[in-house]
Amino acid sequence: MIILYLLTSGIYLFLGTATLFISVMKLRDMRNTGELAKLHWSVTWMAYALLYIGLVFDMLLNIVVMTFVFLELPHELLTTSRMRRQKFFGTGWRKDLAIWFCTNYLKPFDPSHCE
Numbered sequence: 001m002i003i004l005y006l007l008t009s010g011i012y013l014f015l016g017t018a019t020l021f022i023s024v025m026k027l028r029d030m031r032n033t034g035e036l037a038k039l040h041w042s043v044t045w046m047a048y049a050l051l052y053i054g055l056v057f058d059m060l061l062n063i064v065v066m067t068f069v070f071l072e073l074p075h076e077l078l079t080t081s082r083m084r085r086q087k088f089f090g091t092g093w094r095k096d097l098a099i100w101f102c103t104n105y106l107k108p109f110d111p112s113h114c115e
Helices: 002-033 041-070 079-089 092-106
Strands: none
């Protein structure tokens, strides 16, 4: 029962982090085009709150879930940092897995995120 709970929690953490990542990438694009400045201040503050919540989710995802996915303790705080390290300095299946995550989950929403 505990394993099922941990697996379910990990899936929810992954989905929540992915959702927040997409939101934060949209926030960044809006900031870069000047659209963010046109929004009401309360919407802007809410959007920036999502950024910090996303960072917490990303750290938890890296420490808890990706430790089991990559079968190694984290050397960095954020998931993308782990992906970059594995992509450029990793070997074997860990490198292949990092490239797969970068290509399929990060690159569609931010082409330079894993570079």
